[in-house]
Amino acid sequence: MGKSNKLLIIDDNEEVLTSLYEYLSQKKYQVISASNGLDGLKLLDAEKGEFDLIITDLVMPNISGVGVISIVKKKYPTIPVIAITGWGEHPEALATEANADIVLEKPFELSELDKLIAGLLSTPKSKI
Amino acid sequence: MKIPLIGVSQSIERIRELIKHVANTGLNVVISGESGVGKEVVAQNLYLNSSRRGKPFVKVNCAALPEGLLESELFGYERGAFTGAERKKRGKFELAHEGVLFLDEIGDMSLPLQAKLLHVLQSGEFAPLGSEKEIKTDTWVIAATNQELEQHIKNGKFREDLYYRLNIIKIYIPPLRNRPEDIPSLLDYYIESYNSQFDTNQLAKPSNRIMEKLMAYHWPGNVRELQNLLRRMMVVGDWEEIVEELSITANPQRSSVPVKPTIESSSIVADILKLQGENSTGSASFSLKKIKKKTLDRVEKEVISYILDQTGWNRSKAAKILKISYKTLLYKITDLNIIHPMNSHDKAD
Numbered sequence: 001m002g003k004s005n006k007l008l009i010i011d012d013n014e015e016v017l018t019s020l021y022e023y024l025s026q027k028k029y030q031v032i033s034a035s036n037g038l039d040g041l042k043l044l045d046a047e048k049g050e051f052d053l054i055i056t057d058l059v060m061p062n063i064s065g066v067g068v069i070s071i072v073k074k075k076y077p078t079i080p081v082i083a084i085t086g087w088g089e090h091p092e093a094l095a096t097e098a099n100a101d102i103v104l105e106k107p108f109e110l111s112e113l114d115k116l117i118a119g120l121l122s123t124p125k126s127k128i
Numbered sequence: 129m130k131i132p133l134i135g136v137s138q139s140i141e142r143i144r145e146l147i148k149h150v151a152n153t154g155l156n157v158v159i160s161g162e163s164g165v166g167k168e169v170v171a172q173n174l175y176l177n178s179s180r181r182g183k184p185f186v187k188v189n190c191a192a193l194p195e196g197l198l199e200s201e202l203f204g205y206e207r208g209a210f211t212g213a214e215r216k217k218r219g220k221f222e223l224a225h226e227g228v229l230f231l232d233e234i235g236d237m238s239l240p241l242q243a244k245l246l247h248v249l250q251s252g253e254f255a256p257l258g259s260e261k262e263i264k265t266d267t268w269v270i271a272a273t274n275q276e277l278e279q280h281i282k283n284g285k286f287r288e289d290l291y292y293r294l295n296i297i298k299i300y301i302p303p304l305r306n307r308p309e310d311i312p313s314l315l316d317y318y319i320e321s322y323n324s325q326f327d328t329n330q331l332a333k334p335s336n337r338i339m340e341k342l343m344a345y346h347w348p349g350n351v352r353e354l355q356n357l358l359r360r361m362m363v364v365g366d367w368e369e370i371v372e373e374l375s376i377t378a379n380p381q382r383s384s385v386p387v388k389p390t391i392e393s394s395s396i397v398a399d400i401l402k403l404q405g406e407n408s409t410g411s412a413s414f415s416l417k418k419i420k421k422k423t424l425d426r427v428e429k430e431v432i433s434y435i436l437d438q439t440g441w442n443r444s445k446a447a448k449i450l451k452i453s454y455k456t457l458l459y460k461i462t463d464l465n466i467i468h469p470m471n472s473h474d475k476a477d
Binding site: 038066070 | 142145146149150153155288289291292293295296297298299300442444454455
């Protein structure tokens, strides 16, 4: 594995965003972050969808995580998406419906997230 | 009826950007903001920027009709569905097929109708009253509200599942008083528009001094009030007089503008006892326990509001200062009904 994988993380909670950023950067991922759905999608478009994986919160200002997942799955269907949420069953169900690859409930262990990321990155991009 | 989104403020720029990004997704939208800020204008701009342009744009005001009527408006009915249903009526969901259904004042929709709406959003199908057959509909639902739906959920007045299903895209339009820089361009636009509509009583642009006053005014009725002011100006014809009227009406309302929360609450006991109202000392429901809870809530609310104010509503910072978790803080904000002084929903701006 020569080049490091590029991840986009979107969360409106500063603390979560910072801790994810620090942890994943340490894990040798190239991490880019956004604090809401619109900014996340703008970054994605600016890079022409050149991301290996997206991690998104669900309940956020402007474009919600469910919105992000729906748009990404239409525009860049090969990018795997992990939804992280602390808002209970309804956003979770909607994220699953929008075809999130994994829905992870907060709080979670960072090591658990790391394993899930590694799992998704090693899956060949043949879905959909 | 094409009305552009007028304004140069950062929030309006942001809304324009958001519209471009989501107009073609067909994802459910909730537009929120005070009365008169222009929620319908945003809905129309979403529609006009989408591939549904040219298809129907159907508006329903959920607050204007009683429950039964709203139901038949939305879903229609078959002939003989109820007494008086002499012929079949097509519902708005059917009329808005392939277009947009704009549900204004969604916060006023009754719970049974919310359940029916949720069903349509989930399945893309609905049955008119008196019919057993479900009709397929491809309708883009854009809802609008000037109420705090989150509070309605807590009070059991709004379904949580429907809330999340609608709020895939959230567009919050701040009140005009929070974006005075939009006032000159709004005035320009409407002066020009009224002048081209009416030959007589051409409106003059206000002088700089008048403009300053207009920008300092708090516009409780937002853009709608600004339009009404211009219509009144067409009759009065004198900016001085119009501005004079504003300053008279403005002063008594000033007190309704949220005041900065302070930590002092000198006679909390007297206040709490007064708050009890019907629970005065003689009443059966008077109890120390209740007073304790109310007092605690009130003190907590004041302290949290104060810290939020100090941190400019940076919730992470406030949680740290208060030494509570971020989640607890969010819960307390909702539970104690602490409202952002700018009434802001868009945490990003």
